[in-house]
Amino acid sequence: MTQPTPAKDQAVKTVNPMLKSVLEFGPIAAFFAAYILLKDEVFIVGGNSYDGFIAVTAGFIPLLVLSTLILWRLTGHLSTMQIFTLVLVVFFGGLTVWLNDDRFFKMKPTLLYLFFGGALGFGLLRGTSYLATLMDSALSLTHEGWMILTRRLMFFFFGLAALNEVMWRGFSEETWVYFKTFGLTAAIFIFFMTQAKLFQAHALQEEGDQDSKAS
Known part of the structure; x- marks a missing residue:
């Protein structure tokens, strides 16, 4: 008697579609909303001035990291695009904040x-x-x-x-x-x-x- 072959997506856990959408698109929506609110503001940190875009980017990075980790925790899986996007956001977002550029x-x-x-x-x-x-x-x-x-x-x-x-x-x-x-x-x-x-x-x-x- 042959054993049934497990489905290749069996390791991916089922998650509420609404929650999944919030975790995937929520950080982008938050970035947009925060930018609209803070785009004309200037923040002084450590004697350096940062405009609203830089400040919003600084907040977006940990938010995306957190949402991606939660999504991975809930589903047990991340797509190649999600992983690569996260790496680019952390790297280039970090350079943006660090160099104020x-x-x-x-x-x-x-x-x-x-x-x-x-x-x-x-x-x-x-x-x-x-x-x-x-x-x-x-x-x-x-x-x-x-x-x-x-x-x-x-x-x-x-x-x-x-x-x-x-x-x-x-x-x-x-x-x-x-x-x-x-x-x-x-x-x-x-x-x-x-x-x-x-x-x-x-x-x-x-x-x-x-x-x-x-x-």
């Missing part, structure tokens, strides 16, 4: 998207889709479908990296904060919405559907 934090999305775009591109060169490994539990696509989606997402990430550079270098700080909070999130949502035809054309059929067609 907001450029480091504004560059963080550029490096994040370049990393993921480059990782996807490296996988494509090897004839595989790292995206399939990350999202296989959420989507069931053929190999060709995964390769097409990965290629599109790679160029999309590179485009977001370039767009972030344009926004923080060419526009006001407040405009960039709005772009970072709402624009990037909306862009990713719209990207996946526009892939509906790809999902339909390359969806893997369930065994039950195949049996019914065969009969």
Whole structure:
């Protein structure tokens, strides 16, 4: 008698979806709200003056660390993107506060998207889709479908990296904060919405559907 194979996501614990969303998006919402309230303020610490953006960044770093640790504690799992995002926020956010220079934090999305775009591109060169490994539990696509989606997402990430550079270098700080909070999130949502035809054309059929067609 063969033993049942455990599901690959079995180690991931079930968490209330509302709580999960609060832990994932709460720090970003808090950053935006705090920036709107404190953007015109100046804080004197140790004889040095810090504007509102620097102060809000200083508060955002431990908040993100705490929310990520709680999420890991509750689910027993963190995605590659969550881990890499946390590392970049701590590193570049820390440089921003330490050097009192907001450029480091504004560059963080550029490096994040370049990393993921480059990782996807490296996988494509090897004839595989790292995206399939990350999202296989959420989507069931053929190999060709995964390769097409990965290629599109790679160029999309590179485009977001370039767009972030344009926004923080060419526009006001407040405009960039709005772009970072709402624009990037909306862009990713719209990207996946526009892939509906790809999902339909390359969806893997369930065994039950195949049996019914065969009969």
